[in-house]
Amino acid sequence: MPTYRHGSGFMHLKMTNTAKRPAPAPCCARIPRGSPAIGATMRCCAISSVLCDHVLLDGSTCDAPLCVDHAHEIEHDKHLCPTHLAERRDNEPELF
DSSP: EEEEEEETTEEEOSSSSSSSSSOOBBBBOOOEEEEEOOOOOEEOOOOOEOOOOOOOOOBBOOOEEEEEOOOEEEEEEEEOOHHHHHHHHHHHOOOO
């Protein structure tokens, strides 16, 4: 039974007939917890709705589950996780 973050709390969802349609994975994006000086992070854990579409070196995609807050749409129906979005911005030259 997956655990999801909702607002400021957590919840369990009991889904029936999970053999045909499994529950979505929780969002795996890292968010800061507490003071930024400490550097501690935790996972978002909200209900995911998309997967990261970054192509890896072996030709597969990242497929990290992402919620709507952490999915960055780069093209129609193409999303990147925060890690791969930062990597893409670092590798692209500035135009202006």
